[in-house]
Amino acid sequence: MAKIENDLTNASSAEAREWKATPFLPRKPIADIGQQRIDGERFHSREFMQREWDMIWTRTWNIGCHVSELEEPGDFRVHSLGKESLLFVMGQDEVIRGFFNVCQHRGNILCQTREGFVDRFKCPFHGWEWNLDGSLKQVMHPHLFAQFRDGIPVEELALPQLKVDTWGGWVWFNMDENAGPLREFLGEAGRHLESFQLERYNLIDYKSFEWAGNWKHAHDAFNESYHFEALHPEFLDFAEGFDVPIELLGIHSRMLNFNHTVSELRHERDEITPIRKAMLGLPEGYEGPAHKAHLAVIAEKRALEGKSHIAYEALNDEQLAHQYHYTFFPGTTITSTPEMSIVFRYRPHETDPTYCYYDFLITRHDPPGEPRPDYEYRLYRHDELPRYADAFDGTFDPVLANVLQQDGTNMPTMQQGTASRGFRGMILGDQEVRIRHFHQTIDRYLMGNFPRHGDR
The missing domain is CATH 2.102.10.10 (Rieske [2Fe-2S] iron-sulphur domain)
Known part of the structure; x- marks a missing residue:
């Protein structure tokens, strides 16, 4: 990862800028929050599900x-x-x-x-x-x-x-009439994302998927990129998901997924192969090595400052090329670029802890005055969608839709395995610290520790 991070740091403008979002790089140290295993019962217990409802879902934004x-x-x-x-x-x-x-x-x-x-x-x-x-x-x-x-x-x-x-173009709600203000709840993480001006993005698609797994399995799948190499190997040709920068922000967290590059896990990173040509978002006429495409993307967008409906000048170099991935406790992930922002929403099932709903909401930063596209909402049951690319009508790349399908297919086996008598609890590595932090935050809420502010 040092190569990508050094390239990005060296490409930054020497001119001092006041970023609205604090960059990930250079990396900040992450506090040691323990190494204890995460039990499997929390994914299956109806009692645990009810406590989550009473102590978390009815008290958060x-x-x-x-x-x-x-x-x-x-x-x-x-x-x-x-x-x-x-x-x-x-x-x-x-x-x-x-x-x-x-x-x-x-x-x-x-x-x-x-x-x-x-x-x-x-x-x-x-x-x-x-x-x-x-x-x-x-x-x-x-x-x-x-x-x-x-x-x-x-x-x-x-x-x-x-x-x-x-906030951010979305209507937020809280069932607790005594809850603190939304912006205090979003805290520093929310302030970072305001530089994207998400309220200007248009909603262009919204699909829901019923998955045969607990909502926390869905959350955990999308809050670490350690699994890219094994589950999404195609990702390595146009992104870097190995050893990414991570930060814990109070009850929320964020990570940086490197786009427009080739993973350091690939032995050959220079050649522009067909999948890299299709997925790297190469600027017109680019002839450099594939793994340095993100530097050309940054330069291209910097040249558009003041000439585009997108305020590139308000964003740092990381935001111009890479994916800012933020998760707000308990069930909202917002992953953004200057051109597109996607919300993942993880919802508990009405009555059954072995099922959940995963919402996929796509917004796009269109020019002002451009008509909002029509879309058809649909909920897909866990057994009725053989090919996820068919759920999206040109709003989501088929390669990425297949990645989403791989995550969804993993839910039933995660649910089954964590219920096994032979499962001793999850062992989480450094790249899974967001998951540990998330489950620790759940435990704090269940013990009656309700932070009023997202920064705590």
């Missing part, structure tokens, strides 16, 4: 939908997290609000479609209605209720609200 999905008053989106159905809507006052998506009469799910446009919410069972701000609009035949003889308790019957805020 998570992404509900993209801001662009709620442009006009009456636009709504429904999002599921665990056993809860949640409703997000743009009000007549142009304020985005979030509610528990449940009728206050008999407990029916209020909005039973994922998205749409309404001027009010009406329960299909008995016709009770609510305004877009969650206030009660109408009770059908209130004279039939002895409870309402002295007047309808409109405040008591309002839709229960979620705590809602926006």
